[in-house]
Amino acid sequence: MAEASAEARTGTGPAFRVEGLTKVYGMGEVAVHALRGVDLEIPTGELVFILGTSGSGKSTLVNILGGLDRATEGRVFFRDLELTAASDRALTFYRRDSVGFIFQMYNLMPSLTARENVALVTEIDRDAMRPEEALAIVGLEDRLNHFPAQLSGGEQQRVAIARAIAKQPEVLLCDEPTGALDSKTGIRVLEAINKVNVELSTTVVVISHNADMAAIGDRTLFMSDGRIVNETRNARRQAPSSLAW
Amino acid sequence: MLGARDMKFLRDLWRLKTQYAAIAMVLACGVAMTVMAFSALNALSEAREAYYAETRFADVFVNLRRAPMRAARPLAAIDGVATVDVRIEEAGLVDIPGRARPATGRLVSLTDGDSLNRVLLTEGRRPDPDRPTEAIALESFLEANDMRLGTTLNVLVRGRLLPLRIVGAGRSPEYVLAAEPGSLVPDPSAYAVFWVDEKALAAASDLEDSFNSAALTLTAAADPPAVQAAVKRELAPYGVTDAILRADQPSHAYLEAEFEQLFTIGLVLPPIFLLVAGFLVQSVLARQFETERTQIGLMKAFGFTNAEVGAHYARHAAATGTLGLVSGVFFGLWLASAIMGLYAEFYRLPDVAFALSWPAIGGATLAVAIAVAIGVWRPLARVVAIPPAVAMSPPAPAVYRRGLLDRLGLATVLDALSQIVLRTLERWPARAAMTAFGLALALASLVATVFFFDSIDRMVARAFFEANRWQMSVTLAEPQPLRALAPITALPGVIAAEGTRTVAAEISAGAKSKRIGLIGLPQEAVLTVPLDPSGEPMGLPANGVIISTGLAKRLGVEPGERVRLSVLERSRPQVTLRVGALSEELTGLTAFIGLEELSRLMGEPPLVSTLNLLVAEDRRDGLYALLKRTPLVVGVEDRDQAVTAFTEELAEGIFVTMFFYVGFAAAIAFGVAYNTARIALSERSRDLASLRVLGFTTGETAYVLLAELGLLTLAALPVGAILGYWGAAYFSSAFSTEFYSVPLVVSSQTYGISVAVVVVTVALSALVVAWRIRRLDLVGVLKTRE
C-alpha cells in the first residue's frame, strides 16, 4: 500500500463535516425539500450505513458528498476542501482524485473490457493499483478481457467496485450497491467493500434498504423526510459472510 | 382532443427539434434549388417566348453580298416560308466620345410596318425619315457607356464617317446578348447596334434598291433544312454567305445554352441533398427506435398493431419532410424572385414575370417523399421486428467484441478514452461509413462548384495570354494583302503586327456538320498559336487542319481522320482535309489551317482579314485615335478590356451562384455533422455522464464524443476530394457550350477552401454539441436505466 494514503487514513480530523445542509429541488409551488438541515461528521476510516424510507433524501446527501450535486444551503467540507464553495472544475478533480462511486446501476463503459473499465480511472491517477490487482480483490482475475455484455449483473457490479477502489480513493460512496443482486452475490460485493475499508482504511458510506446489512458497519444513520432522525453504533462489526437475506 | 400518443409524438418532436430542423434544412436546400432553377427557367422561357412573339423574331436568317429588291420575291414562294423581310446590315467602327478604344458597331435598316425582328423602343422615338442621321441605339450599349439620347456618334462605314444622332433606345430579340462574333462573353460597352432609316443606310453603303440581309418566318408545316437549302439556291447568284436557322442565331443559341445550364443545375444538384437528407432521417429515427425499444415493446404488449406503432414513428419523418418541403419551396421562390431580377438584367429580357413552376414543386414533393421513404424504411422494418417481450427484459449493454483494434495490438497502446472512440467506430461501421460519406458529399459539392474559379482563371490565361498573345486585334472591312496594311503596321506604337484570315465555313464529317470560323495562320505566327490539350503551343500540320477538341467531339472525328470544309464566302470552295491535330480552344468553334493553304484554296493571293498587334503601352490611346480614322478598320478588340469584361461579366454571375452553393454545401456538412454528434450525444449521454462522475473533465468527455466525428471527417476528406473532382469533371462537360468550353482544373486552393469550409462547419456543430456536455445531468443518469 502506498505510504501517502496510509498517512491520510491515520489523520485525526473527520473526512466529512456537514453543517445545516439543505437541498431544494424546483421552486415555488413545486419545490421539493429533499434535505432539510442535515448536520453530520464522518471520521476518517469509518464504515457508515444510511438507512431510510424511499424519498427520504439518502441519495441526495451522498451525491452532494461526492461532488455530483450542489447544496441549496449549508456547508459541506471534505477535510479542508469546502465542497459547497468549490468550482465545477475543482469538484471534477475532487471526484477524480479522492472519490470512488458504486451505484445500483453499474455504469460500466460497454465498449471497454473489464480490465479496460478499471484502467479508465487508473490511467488518470498517479498512485493507483494495477487494474489486474483491483479485479483480483473482487475475485474477477479470470474475467479480465470480457466486455460488460458478457458478464452477469453481479460480476458487472464487482467490476464497478474494482474500478472504484483501484485508485485507492480516500472515500468510497455506495448507493444501494447490492440492490440489483441476489443475496449470495450481494454478500461477495459487501465483502469487497468491507475489505477496502479494513485493508485500505478508506472512509466508506453505504446507502441500503436492508437494516441487517448495517451490522457490518461502524455506525448506522436513519433518515426520514430530509433529516437524520436517529443513529446507532455497533460495538462489534460483523463479518459479511455471516449475513443472509 | 389529443390522445396520449399524440402527446408523445409532440413531445418527442419537440425534444428532437434541432435534429429534425437540421434535416429539414438539408431537404429545404435541395427543394429550394429545384424550385429556384425551374421557376427561373420557366419565367425566362415564358418571357423569351412572349418577347419573340411580340417582336416577330424570325426563323431563318440570311446574309448575302448584294441582291436587288426583286430577288426577294421568289423567297416568299418557297414552300414553308410564311413571311419574308429584307434589309441592309452594315458593319461600322464607332467612335465613343471620351474613350480611346472604338466599339464595334452594326447598322441595321429600319423597315416599318409589320416587319420581322422588330425593335422595341424603350426610350425616345423612332428616327424621322426626313432626317437620315437619326438612329435608335441598342439600350445595353447606351447604358454601359452612360450615354444619353441626343448624343451624336461618329461611325466609320465603308471608309466614310457617318454621324449618327441617337434619338431612341431599343431592344431586339436578335441582340438579347450583344456580342462581337468570336468574343468570349458579351461586352455591352464595346458592341453597338444602330437602327437607321433604310434609305439613309442604303445611301451610306451603296446598296440603293438592294438588300444584303433577309429574315424569314416559317409555316408550322415547314421543313427548315429544306427551306434553308432552297433559300441558298435562290440567292446563290447574289453571293449568299449564310442561311442559318434560329437555333444557330448567336443570341438565341447563347440563351439556349444558358437555359440548359440552369436546367442541369436544377436536375443534378438537388438529388445530392435529398440523398443526404434521407440518410439523416434514417440515422435519427434508427437512433430513436433503439432507445425506445422497451417502449415500443410495451406498446405492442398493450395490443397496438405493428401498423399503429409504425405510423406513430413515421409521423416524425413526415413532419420533417413537410417542414423541409414547405420551407424549401418558400426559400426557393424567394431565391427565384431574387435571382430573376438579376437574370432579367443580364439577358435583357423585358417583362420577366415571376412564374411558379408547378412541375418543379410537384417533382420536389415527390423527391422529398422518396428521400423520406428511403430514410424511414429500414428503421420501420426494425420497429416491426421488435417483439413485445423486450418490454419485460432490461436492456442489455450493447454488445462489443474484441475487433481489429485488439488483433492489431492497438488496444494496449491506446488510452481507454481512445479505445472507446475506436471501438464505437468498429461496432457500427455502416453508420460510420454513412456519416463519412455524407461529409464527403458536402466536400464534393464544394469542390465541384468552387472549381469554376480555377476554370475561369485557366480560360483567361489560355484565351488571352497563351493562345492569343496580341494586345490589340484589328478587324478589317475586307480582306487585304498584307502590303496594303502598311498604313496600320507603320503607325507609331505598333511593335509587331501579324495578319490572319478568317472565313466562314461549314465543317462536316459524315452526316454531322457545323458552322465555324476557319482561321488561316501564317506559318511563323506567334501572336496567335493553337495550344494542344496540355496547353503547349503547337505548330501547324502540313496540309491538315487543326480543330478544337470540342468540335472533334461534336463531329465524332479523331486526328488522322478526314473532314470536309465548305467555305461560305466568295468562290465558296470545298476541300477534304485530314485532321492534323486537336487544339484546346476555349472559345467558339474554330479550326486552323495554314494561311498559304487557305489562300490557295480560295484561289486568291494571301489576304488577311484580321491584324493582330503588339503595341507600346504609352502609345495605345494615340493608336486608337488613328485607327478610328483608318477606313479599312471595322473593329478593334483590346486584350485588357476583354479580360476585364470577361471576368466582370462572367464572374459576377458565377459569384452569386457560387455564394448559394457554398451555403448549400455548408448546410449539408452542418446537417450531417450536427446530427452525427447529436445522435452520439444522446446515445451515449449515460456513458458520458458516467465519465464525468468518475472525474473526467468536460474536455476529456467531449473528446470521446468528438474524436469519432474528427476521425470520420478525416476519412471523408480524401473521398470527398475525389468525388469533388468527378463532380467538377461532370460540370465542366455539362457546362461547356458551343461558345466556350469550361476547362477542368481543380487547384489545391480550391481543395483547401472546400476542406476549410467543411472542417469549420463540422467544428462549429461539434462545439454546439460539446456545449451540451456541460449540462449533462450527472445525478439523473444514475437513477434511470436508460
Ligand SMILES: Nc1ncnc2c1ncn2[C@@H]1O[C@H](COP(=O)(O)OP(=O)(O)OP(=O)(O)O)[C@@H](O)[C@H]1O
Ligand atoms: N431532480 C429532482 N427533481 C425534483 N425532485 C427530486 C429530484 N431528485 C430527487 N428529488 C426528490 O427529492 C427527494 C429525495 O430523493 P432521494 O433520491 O434523495 O431519495 P432516496 O432517499 O435516495 O430514495 P430511494 O430510497 O427511493 O432511492 C424525493 O422526494 C425526490 O422525489
Ligand SMILES: [Mg+2]
Ligand atoms: Mg436513492
